[in-house]
Amino acid sequence: MPPPQKKLKTTHPTADQDQNRGGFKAPAIPLPRLSTLRAAFERERKRVKLSTLPLDVLGEISNHLHPRDLLNLTLTCKRVAQFLLNPHQEYIWRNARLRTPGMPELPSFMNERAFARLLYSRRCNHCGEDNALNVRWTWFARYCSECLPKARYDGKSAYDRYYTSCAYLRDNENLQKLVNVINPSKCNDTFTRQGNYVQRRQLDQFLQEWHATETEEERRELLKQQKRLVRRRVKHAELCQLWSQTTGALERRKANRLAKLDVNVRR
Structure with a gap:
């Protein structure tokens, strides 16, 4: 059996060679002007960020949100989380619960933040992962499938x-x-x-x-x-x-529809 022959090395032609052979050369993309970059940086600098808002303004905004929105707001940045999770801001969570129609009364053995997390968050009470679908209402806790046996x-x-x-x-x-x-x-x-x-x-x-x-x-x-x-x-x-079977189910379906609309708009 004869030995296998070596393959010959080939090189791809450059853009200039393609042009000489009748091809075309891609046009160069012009760089933005320095004034345009300065204007973009200036707009970004003047943009109002959530983490830089005064605490009284942040409290006024938070006082009109849904409990689910408050939970999502605590995940934005450390400063906002420290403000909303402070025990002195318990009234914000209480007002959100009272404004939400059909929401159960607060149990005497839980605080407002923990009760909102139980109803609207999917975080596991054991590991903290956002995949806790196993709700044990008599235990007032959520567990993921891995942490539930533990x-x-x-x-x-x-x-x-x-x-x-x-x-x-x-x-x-x-x-x-x-x-x-x-x-x-x-x-x-x-x-x-x-x-x-x-x-x-x-x-x-x-x-x-x-x-x-x-x-x-x-x-x-x-x-x-x-x-x-x-x-x-x-x-x-x-x-x-x-x-969870009545009002909570309607709220979850509404939140899923809004999430799908948001994805379609971003596309």
């Missing part, structure tokens, strides 16, 4: 964590009355099978507060507050879920 106890783990921590709790208190349980399997005994989930943060916080108590009166008061909190969570979770 943020919960299954039925068996919750049973071991709770009933082995204190003999008094094991003998006198029912865990279902002290934490919010998600029970998709609908079994009779909640903590004998896997698939009945408890929020890890809620259970750990309660046990931490329980072990921090010193007197019997403090323990009774903690149990009373915890049971009241669980009932409030169930009540507000039903309202939030109803809002």
Whole structure:
């Protein structure tokens, strides 16, 4: 079998060679004048930027926005985020909630910013990524698919964590009355099978507060507050879920239509 022949090197003709052969030479693009560049720089310098607005003007503008717009505004720059996330500006978020028709009442265990983030943001409460579609209303939290298993106890783990921590709790208190349980399997005994989930943060916080108590009166008061909190969570979770299925669904469809119109206009 003869050896393969080497390919001959070829060079592409230049523009001058193409012109000599009957081709054409691309015209040179003229550079903008110096006066034109100076005018463009001057217009950019005089343009009013959001990060340079006075705080009173920024507060007046923010006081007329929707809660979703306030959340988007906190992502623009660090100065605006520090202003809107300041606890002294809580009234801005409260006014936005009151102006929004059909929005549920603020739960007593959440602040205005956290409640707006729960309803309108898609950020995961565990990792912070903007892909949290798994909303757990009874836990008042959003989790992405990767963080959801890390943020919960299954039925068996919750049973071991709770009933082995204190003999008094094991003998006198029912865990279902002290934490919010998600029970998709609908079994009779909640903590004998896997698939009945408890929020890890809620259970750990309660046990931490329980072990921090010193007197019997403090323990009774903690149990009373915890049971009241669980009932409030169930009540507000039903309202939030109803809002998500009715008013929230309409707002999401409207926001999607506006986003598509904006993309078409930019094109």
